[in-house]
Amino acid sequence: MxxxxxxxxxxxxxxxxxxxxxxxxxxxxxxxxxxxxxxxxxxxxxxxxxxxxxSRKNETYTFKFKLHVVELYLTTEVSYQDLALSVGINNPPLITKWVNDFRIVGPDALRSKRKGRKKTVKKSNNSTPNEQSEKESVVTSIEHVKQLENELLKLKIENAYLKELRRLRLEEETLLKKQRELSTASEENSN
Structure with missing residues (x-):
């Protein structure tokens, strides 16, 4: 390029x-x-x-912002370019990367990763690392459940729409069939 x-x-x-x-x-x-x-x-x-x-600066975005942008893309029919302009990002391929990562890994892919080496000296906190990771996993699982519920709702709506569409097509076919039968019957009577 x-x-x-x-x-x-x-x-x-x-x-x-x-x-x-x-x-x-x-x-x-x-x-x-x-x-x-x-x-x-x-x-x-x-x-x-x-x-x-x-842009030469490495702008960082919060997890919530990334998730919001990905959800906007997935729930609307807007292009990456238009979405980037609407949320103030001058790099549409970044949104593409977020969406692809989200589709492959899920919401966790949008979390910022720590860079550099892991610290060897432990800080004394009231909560242990296990408790912190449990809290993060609970938050992630709650978000994942919400995402799955939203997806389920969308699928239910789509399913209902398709069923109604099928019903309407079947009604239309029966009406056309009746019209054909009536027209063939009238042709036979005229002969």
Missing amino acids: AKHSYETKKKVVLAYLSGEGGAGYIGEKYGVARAMVQKWVAAYKEFGDEGLRR
């Missing part, structure tokens, strides 16, 4: 916004894919110049 400079992105966006042509024309003129032009324009409209700059 080719990296484009901020200046190139800005030229392309300004050309598009000034009305020099559509995304396809501008893309051909500057040697950029049409979809990329649209992506840059959307990012520019949402974030201004910062939307076109490549």
Whole structure:
């Protein structure tokens, strides 16, 4: 994937916004894919110049925020790009990674991982590490149960919808069958 400079992105966006042509024309003129032009324009409209700059900072997001974003993606029919713009993230592939990790591992994949070596000196806390991990697992299991309940509800709704659709199709088929029988009977009577 080719990296484009901020200046190139800005030229392309300004050309598009000034009305020099559509995304396809501008893309051909500057040697950029049409979809990329649209992506840059959307990012520019949402974030201004910062939307076109490549972010060098490692932004960290909370577990709740990540889970919220993943649930938004899974429950709506919005693209990664549109979702990223709506929640203020200038990196749609990050949301893609969160969704894929969530689908493979579950909510635990969205938790931040500690970096570096494990500490060898124990801190004296009132709760032991086992108690802390039990608390975390209880919270995770509660979230997992809620997720499963939501999924079950969605499946029940989908199942009811499909049953109703099938019933309506069967009714329609019987009506068409009756109409055919009536038309063939009227043809026979006319002969």
